[in-house]
Amino acid sequence: MTDLAELIGVRIRQVRKSRGLTQEQLGERAQLQSTYIGGVERGERNISIETLEKLIKALEMSPSEFFYFGDNPIEKDTDKNKLIHIFISKLMEQENKNIRKMINIYREIFE
Numbered sequence: 218m219t220d221l222a223e224l225i226g227v228r229i230r231q232v233r234k235s236r237g238l239t240q241e242q243l244g245e246r247a248q249l250q251s252t253y254i255g256g257v258e259r260g261e262r263n264i265s266i267e268t269l270e271k272l273i274k275a276l277e278m279s280p281s282e283f284f285y286f287g288d289n290p291i292e293k294d295t296d297k298n299k300l301i302h303i304f305i306s307k308l309m310e311q312e313n314k315n316i317r318k319m320i321n322i323y324r325e326i327f328e
Contacts (some may be wrong), residue, residue: 223260225269228283230258232276248274282306 244251256262
């Protein structure tokens with residue numbers, strides 16, 4: 218079983234890279250040292266809730282987006298998983314009425 222610190226580190230690295238950020242840039246945004254970011258990403262550092270909150274905000278995410286790990290975040294993402302994650306991230310930003318519309322569209326196409 219994978220350690221929670223490792224899962225969180227992998228998730229931070231995954232999102233950071235998908236946003237085209239270096240560890241230094243993320244560190245600046247979160248007001249943390251880049252060496253600290255590296256340790257967190259490798260699962261070597263235990264971080265506080267406050268620090269995790271800084272990182273999530275610096276990555277411009279909601280906590281629910283951040284903690285959506287998918288099926289297996291340790292494995293290399295496939296294109297399909299990346300597309301699904303992008304879709305879910307965008308969907309999370311929508312109002313309920315728009316989400317209901319998307320559900321109706323889904324039903325029309327796939328059911």
